[in-house]
Amino acid sequence: MTATLERLRRCHFAVDLGAARTRVYVRGSGLIVDQPSVAAVNTRTDALIAVGEFAEKMTGRTPNYIRVVRPISGGTVVDIEMAQRMLRQLLGGKVRRSLRRRPFLRAAACTPHDADPLAQRATIETLVGLGARRVELVDTLIAAAVGCGLPVERAEATMxxxxxxxxxxxxxxxxxxIVTAERIPVGGEAVDHAIVQHLRHEHALVLPAQSVRPLQLALSGNGLSPHGPDSTEIHGRDVATGLARSVRVDTAAVRDAIQTPLTAILDGIGKVLRDCPPDLVADLADRGITMVGGSALLPGLDQMLRQYTGMPVYIAERPDTCAVQGLGAMLEGRIRPLVLDPLAG
Structure with missing residues (x-):
């Protein structure tokens, strides 16, 4: 870890390329970009029309010749050229010029745990296209743990x-x-999709693309817990007629609809704990689990994890930006390296 920290201190900026949002941290300036990972392109001229929040608002509302794309999926760059164009626009000309003045521009980036070499290469090429001469990759799990203040350098377990x-x-x-880890291909989008499908099949209702997250509407109050409201009203479009319609949805049925993706997450947590050494599991009984990421704010998810594991569960103060803030702390040199001196023979 010492060598990695030494290399990270030489980096000038850090990027967290997420499926939902892209964040950029510049050393000395802090977090300067926090925008949706979306771009809108004119298919006739191949011109970039909009990026970030403005492009996201265009989803589902564009004519045929405008295409809204997401160049990043699951933390992996799937369209390198479009990701580079999106990043250039998000950074702006002034920041790009200041970065280009660096004699040997270095960048850092988060990568999902166990990302394959092809995915890592795509991330590196994306930042090289922005002018970076060297790119350091950091596991998202470590960056997020550092960003939310966990003492990862100690000889005790943190989850x-x-x-x-x-x-x-x-x-x-x-x-x-990392002692043991698991990457589960289920996230907030899968839970949203389960709710959307439930509303379509049970109530013949289609939600507009730009509505408030159906998750937050359907699980208002105490969310996943049975102590929440019995029902909630949802506005959408009728499948048959195409007209606007409102229905009152039973929240208990919604909770049942999202059990499948949530069960996969619980199974992943169980596997990590089973693979973990007993001494570290004993530490976790007191320290518990810290949740980060945008989907950590799913109402009632922390209560569900607490009941399943029997351990304390905490949500980070700013869960959505923990990973990039962790990278920023490494860039700024705020993390002390762990030095293990060999014993003299």
Whole structure:
């Protein structure tokens, strides 16, 4: 970990390429970009029309010649050229010029746990296209744990759960490294999709693309817990007539509809704990699980995890930006390296 920290201190900026949002941290300036990972393109001229929040608002509302694309899926760059164009626009000309003035521009980026070499290469090429001469890759789990203030460098267990839009990553860390981890291909989007499908099949209702997250509407109050409201009103479009319609949805039925993706997450947590050494599990009984990521704010998810594991569950103060803030702390040199001096023979 010492060598990695030394290299990260030489980096000038850090990027967290998420399926939902892209964040950029510049050393000395802090977090300067926090925008949706969306771009709108004119298919006739191949011109970039909009990026970030403005492009996201265009989803489902564009004519045929405008295409809204997401160049990042599950923390992996699936369209390198479009990701580079999106990042250039998000950074702006002034920041790009200041970065280009660096004699040997270095960048850092988060990568999902166990990302394959092809996915890592795509991330590196994306940042090289922005002018970076060297790119350091950091596991998202470690960056998120550092960003939410967990003492990952100590000889005791810390458990972090990164709840992303496309995937959920769970890990137990000790001595600055990952002891055991699991990446579950289920995230906030899968839960949203389950709710959308439930409303379509049971109530013949289609939700507009730009509505408030159906998750937050259907699970208002105490969310996943049975103590929440019995029903809630949802506005959408009738499948048959295409006219606007409102229905009152039973929240208990919604909770049942999202059990499948949530069960996969619980199974992943169980696997991590089974693979973890007993001494570290004993530490976790007191320290518990720290949740980070945008989907950590799913109402009632922390209560469900608390009941399943029997351990304390905490949500980070700013769960959505923990990973990039962890990278920023490494860039700024705020993390002390762990030094293990060999014993003299």
């Amino acid at each position: 972090v759960m990164v709840c992303g839009a496309a995937a959920t990553q769970v890990a137990v860390l000790s001595l600055g490294s």
